[in-house]
Structure formats: C-alpha cells, structure tokens
Amino acid sequence: xxxxxxxxxxxxxxxxxxxxxxxxxxxxxxxxxxxxxxxxxxxxxxxxxxxxxxxxxxxxxxxxxxxxxxxxxxxxxxxxxxxxxxxxxxxxxxxxxxxxxxxxxxxxxxxxxxxxxxxxxxxxxxxxxxxxxxxxxxxxxxxxxxxxxx
Numbered sequence: 001x002x003x004x005x006x007x008x009x010x011x012x013x014x015x016x017x018x019x020x021x022x023x024x025x026x027x028x029x030x031x032x033x034x035x036x037x038x039x040x041x042x043x044x045x046x047x048x049x050x051x052x053x054x055x056x057x058x059x060x061x062x063x064x065x066x067x068x069x070x071x072x073x074x075x076x077x078x079x080x081x082x083x084x085x086x087x088x089x090x091x092x093x094x095x096x097x098x099x100x101x102x103x104x105x106x107x108x109x110x111x112x113x114x115x116x117x118x119x120x121x122x123x124x125x126x127x128x129x130x131x132x133x134x135x136x137x138x139x140x141x142x143x144x145x146x147x148x149x150x
Contacts, residue, residue, distance in 0.1 A: 001038045002093045004122035009045040026060050035092035039122035040074055043090060053077060053146045073108055077116075086116035093122045102126060106137075118143065 012023035014030060021030035022041055025048075031037055040060070047053040057078040075088035089105035091097065097119055105119050109130065117137075119126045127140040 001033070001035070002122070004039065004042050004093060005124070006039075006042040006046050006122060007050055009042065009049065011041065024060070026055060026058055035094065036074075036090055039093060039120060040090045042122055043088060043118075043120055044075065047075075047077070047143075047146075051143060051145045073112070076112070076114070084112050084114045086118060087112055087114045088118040088120070091119070091121040095121050097121055097124050097126065106130075 012030075013033065014021050014023075016030070020033045022033045022037060023029070024031045024041065024044075026044065031041075044058065044060070047058065048055055057080070059076045059078070060074065073087050074090040075086075076084055077086040077088070079085045087105065087109045089101070089108070091101065095101070102119050105117055109117050113132055115130055115132070117128050117130060125143070127143045128137045129140060130137055
C-alpha cells in the first residue's frame with residue numbers, strides 16, 4: 001500500500017482467500033484492505049496514539065439519512081458527554097480532494113451538526129471548525145489534541 005502523510009503504526013495484516021485484511025482496533029475484527037481502508041486505519045491510529053482521542057468515543061462507518069438517501073460517514077468522534085463533535089471523511093490516496101469532496105462531507109455534516117469536520121486522503125488533510133449559528137467554516141492548520149477541543 002501507498003505511504004501516507006500520517007504516522008506509521010504496527011498494523012496486523014492477514015490473507016484470506018487471496019485478499020488482504022487489516023485488523024481494526026475499534027471494530028475488533030479484520031476488514032478488507034482497500035486504499036480507503038488503509039487511510040481510515042492510519043487516521044484512526046493517528047487520532048488515538050498521537051492526538052489522545054479515546055477509542056471508546058470513536059465510531060466507524062456510521063449510517064445517516066440525507067435527502068431520503070442512506071449515507072455513511074467514515075469516522076465519527078464524540079465528546080465525553082456523548083455529543084458528536086467531529087466527522088471525518090476518508091478518501092483513497094489517489095482521490096484528489098476537491099471542493100466537491102469537501103462539500104459532500106459538509107452536506108453530511110449538516111445532518112449531524114458536528115462542530116469539527118476533517119477530510120483526508122492520507123496525503124492531504126483538511127481540518128475545519130463549523131459555526132452552526134453563522135454557517136461559516138474556519139480552517140485549522142492542524143487537528144487539536146482531544147483535551148484541547150472546546
């Protein structure tokens with residue numbers, strides 16, 4: 001798999017019937033290794049091991065309804081009170097992050113109303129905070145550690 005602009009981690013891979021799977025520490029099972037899953041797993045370990053986000057407050061591939069359509073978010077992070085505060089959209093490394101990519105994630109977040117939104121392809125990462133009173137985005141230079149988010 002492609003090298004990413006995220007810290008490496010000690011991943012567990014196994015081959016089943018010719019396909020490679022990666023162990024997911026949140027779902028506690030092996031998941032088919034796709035380029036998007038490679039990014040999701042790296043970002044997940046970055047959140048937990050480098051930004052101190054508690055595993056117990058992270059949910060993966062969660063469904064939502066948008067305009068009567070079933071959609072899913074890649075990663076949702078909750079605060080200690082159980083409120084969603086970050087939606088993370090992961091794309092494969094070869095997917096260019098365009099304005100359309102960001103708008104898709106922002107539309108999903110209109111349903112969830114998380115104050116933070118992240119879009120990543122493992123190479124480039126966009127972090128922003130949403131003010132739901134003014135519907136304005138403020139882009140951040142980096143993702144804050146968990147306990148610094150207010």
